[in-house]
Amino acid sequence: MNQTMNAEISRLVDAISAADAVMVGAGSGLSAAAGFTYSGKRFQAYFADFIETYGFSDMYSAGFYPFKTLEEQWAYWSRHIWYNRYVEAPKDTYDNLLQLLTGKDFFVLTTNVDHRFQLAGFPKERLFYTQGDYGLWQCSIPCHDSTYDNFEIVARMIKEQHDMRVPSELVPYCPRCGEPMSMNLRADATFVEDAGWHQAAHRYQDFLEAHAGGDIVFLELGVGANTPGIIKYPFWNHTYTNASATYACVNFDYAQAPVEIRDRSILIDGDIHEALTLALQARAICCAPTLRPGMVHHEHR
Numbered sequence: 001m002n003q004t005m006n007a008e009i010s011r012l013v014d015a016i017s018a019a020d021a022v023m024v025g026a027g028s029g030l031s032a033a034a035g036f037t038y039s040g041k042r043f044q045a046y047f048a049d050f051i052e053t054y055g056f057s058d059m060y061s062a063g064f065y066p067f068k069t070l071e072e073q074w075a076y077w078s079r080h081i082w083y084n085r086y087v088e089a090p091k092d093t094y095d096n097l098l099q100l101l102t103g104k105d106f107f108v109l110t111t112n113v114d115h116r117f118q119l120a121g122f123p124k125e126r127l128f129y130t131q132g133d134y135g136l137w138q139c140s141i142p143c144h145d146s147t148y149d150n151f152e153i154v155a156r157m158i159k160e161q162h163d164m165r166v167p168s169e170l171v172p173y174c175p176r177c178g179e180p181m182s183m184n185l186r187a188d189a190t191f192v193e194d195a196g197w198h199q200a201a202h203r204y205q206d207f208l209e210a211h212a213g214g215d216i217v218f219l220e221l222g223v224g225a226n227t228p229g230i231i232k233y234p235f236w237n238h239t240y241t242n243a244s245a246t247y248a249c250v251n252f253d254y255a256q257a258p259v260e261i262r263d264r265s266i267l268i269d270g271d272i273h274e275a276l277t278l279a280l281q282a283r284a285i286c287c288a289p290t291l292r293p294g295m296v297h298h299e300h301r
Contacts, residue, residue: 008268009275012219013282015246015266021211022101022219023238025231026110026117029222029251030097033272035090036114046083049164050076059084064187070180071165077183078157078166084114085134086151094120096276097221100283107207111223111230113185128200130230136184138192139174147184147194148175213242220249222272239264250275 016022037043039058047056056062059080067073094116108117111131118124136147150172157166172181184192193201218235239247239261248266249255257265268275 005268005270005275006278008266009278010282011266012248012250012268013279013286015217015248016100016104016219017283017286019215019217019246020105021207021214021216022104022106023207023211023216023235024097024101024106024108024110025218025220025223025235026108026112027221027223027231027251028112028226029224029254030093030110030272031112031114031116031222033091033222034093034116036084036116042083046079047076053164069165070171071168074157074166074171075161075164078154078161081134081150081154082158086154089116089119091273093273093276094122096273096280098122100276100279105211107204109204109231111227125203128204130186130197130201131227132183132185132191134183134185137172137181138184138190138194139177140180140182140190141174141177142190142192143174143177143179145192145194147192147196148172148181208238213244215244216242217246217248220247220251222251223249224251224254236261 032038035042038060043056043059044051047059047062050056050062054062054065056065062076063080065076067076098120106126108122108127110117110127110129113129113132113134115129115133115135117127117129133147135150137150138147153170153172157170160167160170173179174181182190184194218239220231220235223231235247236258239245240258246264246266247257247261248268249257250268250270250272252269252271255267255269257267
């Protein structure tokens with residue numbers, strides 16, 4: 001990173017250190033920075049047979065393909081779920097973010113559905129994942145508003161699928177109406193907002209209200225132009241209406257802010273993983289204990 005970016009990272013560390021609270025907004029760019037890319041070598045490694053058969057170019061667009069059978073559909077989706085929701089992260093990006101927030105009152109609003117925050121140790125009560133969770137299924141109709149954990153069945157699907165099909169007995173059906181289950185993802189009007197979703201939404205609003213007018217950093221990470229109305233625009237607006245707030249954005253090509261809040265914005269156009277790593281290093285340097293001349297440091301035994 002160049003000197004300008006290093007200076008912005010230092011500003012970010014100082015802003016977080018001085019703030020009473022940090023509101024994190026995370027988009028797909030954060031998970032991509034952690035190694036969860038949806039195309040290229042990673043896609044080839046896990047979906048070579050689907051790519052050869054269907055000509056898929058990436059995991060995202062493949063998720064909308066109208067498979068002819070549920071056995072084929074769940075063969076694809078079980079892999080999509082497993083390799084994005086349950087496997088270990090290639091990089092410690094989320095862990096670094098949690099370290100950077102240590103000691104701060106924070107909350108996370110995210111459009112990501114890969115559960116990476118909780119897997120990195122973020123407390124569930126500080127998270128609101130608005131668009132669903134790869135680890136949950138729902139009725140496809142839906143006939144009710146409950147969601148269901150899918151780990152055990154997905155693990156079996158991964159192990160037992162053959163020729164891009166899962167065994168018919170593993171295809172999930174709604175336990176109430178018998179219709180096929182679907183992913184709990186906000187793809188259309190059938191998305192289920194279960195009790196946990198509403199509880200998280202209330203905690204998010206409570207956090208904003210508790211820090212309205214206070215010294216707060218709105219930290220946006222990896223949010224693109226797909227759903228800016230969920231994180232980006234609200235963060236701009238909260239910063240604009242609160243003269244004590246700071247807006248910070250770390251992202252490739254999308255690190256920008258309106259002129260109205262530019263003087264209270266920290267913009268880092270670069271790799272999020274690298275930026276968070278450097279921010280941790282900068283914080284360690286600025287916060288390291290110093291010894292006055294003549295003092296000797298003794299380790300506690």
